[in-house]
Amino acid sequence: MTAPIRSRNALHPAATAYADEVKAGTMSRREFLTRATALGLAAPAAYGLIGLAAPQARADGHAKAGGTLRMQMELKALKDPRTADWSQIANFTRGWLEYLVEYNNDGTFRGMLLDSWEANADATQYVLRLRPDVTWSNGEPFTAEHVAHNFARWADGTVEGNSMASRMTALSDAGTKQLRQDAVQVNDPLTLTVTLSAPDITLIPNLADYPAAVVHPSYDNGDPMANPVGTGPYRPELFETGVRAVLVRDDSRPWWGTAVYGGAYLDRIEYIDLGVDPAAWVAAAGSGEIDITYQSTGEFIQLLDGLGWTKSEAVTAATLAIRFNQLAEEYQDVNVRRALAMAVDNAVVLELGYSGLGTVAENHHVCPIHPEYAELPPLVVDGAKAKEMLAAAGKADFEFELISLDDDWQAATCNSIAAQCRDAGINVKRTVMPGSTFWNDWTKFPWSATEWNMRPLGVQILALAYRSGEAWNESAFANAEFDAKLAEALSIADAETRRGVMQRLQEILQQEGVMVQPYWRSIYRHFDPKVKAADMHATFEHHHYKWWIDA
Numbered sequence: 444m445t446a447p448i449r450s451r452n453a454l455h456p457a458a459t460a461y462a463d464e465v466k467a468g469t470m471s472r473r474e475f476l477t478r479a480t481a482l483g484l485a486a487p488a489a490y491g492l493i494g495l496a497a498p499q500a501r502a503d504g505h506a507k508a509g510g511t512l513r514m515q516m517e518l519k520a521l522k523d524p525r526t527a528d529w530s531q532i533a534n535f536t537r538g539w540l541e542y543l544v545e546y547n548n549d550g551t552f553r554g555m556l557l558d559s560w561e562a563n564a565d566a567t568q569y570v571l572r573l574r575p576d577v578t579w580s581n582g583e584p585f586t587a588e589h590v591a592h593n594f595a596r597w598a599d600g601t602v603e604g605n606s607m608a609s610r611m612t613a614l615s616d617a618g619t620k621q622l623r624q625d626a627v628q629v630n631d632p633l634t635l636t637v638t639l640s641a642p643d644i645t646l647i648p649n650l651a652d653y654p655a656a657v658v659h660p661s662y663d664n665g666d667p668m669a670n671p672v673g674t675g676p677y678r679p680e681l682f683e684t685g686v687r688a689v690l691v692r693d694d695s696r697p698w699w700g701t702a703v704y705g706g707a708y709l710d711r712i713e714y715i716d717l718g719v720d721p722a723a724w725v726a727a728a729g730s731g732e733i734d735i736t737y738q739s740t741g742e743f744i745q746l747l748d749g750l751g752w753t754k755s756e757a758v759t760a761a762t763l764a765i766r767f768n769q770l771a772e773e774y775q776d777v778n779v780r781r782a783l784a785m786a787v788d789n790a791v792v793l794e795l796g797y798s799g800l801g802t803v804a805e806n807h808h809v810c811p812i813h814p815e816y817a818e819l820p821p822l823v824v825d826g827a828k829a830k831e832m833l834a835a836a837g838k839a840d841f842e843f844e845l846i847s848l849d850d851d852w853q854a855a856t857c858n859s860i861a862a863q864c865r866d867a868g869i870n871v872k873r874t875v876m877p878g879s880t881f882w883n884d885w886t887k888f889p890w891s892a893t894e895w896n897m898r899p900l901g902v903q904i905l906a907l908a909y910r911s912g913e914a915w916n917e918s919a920f921a922n923a924e925f926d927a928k929l930a931e932a933l934s935i936a937d938a939e940t941r942r943g944v945m946q947r948l949q950e951i952l953q954q955e956g957v958m959v960q961p962y963w964r965s966i967y968r969h970f971d972p973k974v975k976a977a978d979m980h981a982t983f984e985h986h987h988y989k990w991w992i993d994a
Contacts, residue, residue, distance in 0.1 A: 525607045526606070557573060589659070594622055786829035
């Protein structure tokens with residue numbers, strides 16, 4: 444029998460214990476805020492537990508309404524939001540499709556379409572309470588039935604590319620790959636109870652991830668522009684893949700968020716696709732064609748600094764995974780994968796591939812800023828040993844091909860990896876492709892690089908990217924011990940306890956040579972000083988309602 448659901452106004456014992464750890468210096472403030480707010484504690488209360496005042500939620504006192512903001516951003520084709528595989532897709536549809544929960548740079552989760560939530564002690568049951576007075580753009584009230592409809596969509600494992608299904612396994616029927624009948628109960632028009640088949644501490648963080656946009660029941664799973672009914676403050680006016688996209692503020696009805704968080708301030712948001720060459724972004728900034736970059740990278744950071752633009756930095760668990768596809772013949776032998784990883788010094792890759800703008804990673808995709816990160820012994824770099832291992836595996840003279848996008852920093856990173864392998868006497872061919880070619884077959888390449896966004900919890904990223912059979916498991920890694928340990932980790936609410944299991948998960952990924960994962964990225968954005976409240980977000984999210992222009 445599960446423990447009773449907590450009162451929203453009661454301070455959960457775990458949150459209080461976490462606060463004591465912060466005061467003792469054994470837990471970071473960010474880690475505490477992520478843990479406490481994921482449990483359902485409101486951000487102001489969480490800050491109060493550690494003796495701090497929460498950041499101001501509204502900008503009404505000084506924000507100005509009106510104006511157009513022009514952002515450089517790659518414009519990828521729109522698709523069913525639950526199958527979105529790039530933040531850029533969701534950042535446009537965010538104009539009208541909102542989320543139940545929002546993740547912020549201080550590590551907190553706060554309600555958007557949810558007013559509050561509560562979890563029981565073992566994270567098997569959640570009560571979700573919706574904000575009152577939210578309406579769709581067609582005038583209909585937003586209700587718990589609509590949220591239940593979205594849970595059913597998210598849990599549908601029969602939809603190709605639906606990564607949300609991997610986040611809803613504790614709500615799904617394994618046989619039908621559909622939402623269990625008893626998983627989501629509508630209690631009243633503004634309240635639902637979500638009952639899981641096994642504990643899952645990632646439910647709330649997953650509801651904040653970009654494929655979790657909430658759609659109207661009339662949505663037919665096709666082009667989101669065809670019938671853009673949403674709860675957000677903007678509506679789409681134009682979308683041309685690879686060219687230009689436009690959002691305009693929807694003034695046909697009051698937006699619910701104005702009374703809660705302020706905004707939306709801008710009249711119009713224009714996204715302009717200038718390709719993947721950062722030199723073109725700098726030129727557009729210098730000539731006044733754009734007001735803000737999607738992200739700034741490498742040597743171009745200094746060039747944008749020189750324009751006098753504001754620089755915003757976010758320290759993240761974003762990374763580049765140079766993974767081996769274990770379905771490819773040459774990477775079925777673990778010794779081949781381990782040998783190639785052993786030939787690479789990740790510190791050198793960080794310096795040459797990303798200008799040193801980050802921290803060194805350890806080939807297991809769990810970051811020191813994740814609450815459950817476990818420290819492992821340093822990686823061994825030994826080019827001579829790597830060459831011996833390849834010879835023993837019959838691959839001494841084999842030509843390995845490393846494929847990447849022509850994106851500046853991704854190409855430079857893979858060039859550095861290939862160069863170190865060649866220094867060890869390993870034959871590596873480098874292939875650089877434009878996105879129009881790369882994305883046609885990216886899941887099929889034997890050895891290639893993929894950019895990964897940060898997720899707030901380490902177990903989230905492991906479940907998305909490395910659990911057997913998942914839609915985003917591009918390495919085709921399948922390991923029974925890993926899957927069992929991951930299920931155990933997902934059931935442990937306390938991060939200190941979870942760290943013991945995470946240590947073994949990290950070890951498995953290293954021992955199985957799943958990837959070269961060289962660094963954690965600090966990510967940057969530049970904007971004209973007139974642009975306000977548009978700081979770089981740790982997971983690249985665009986919170987349009989916060990942005991304004993001081994013209």
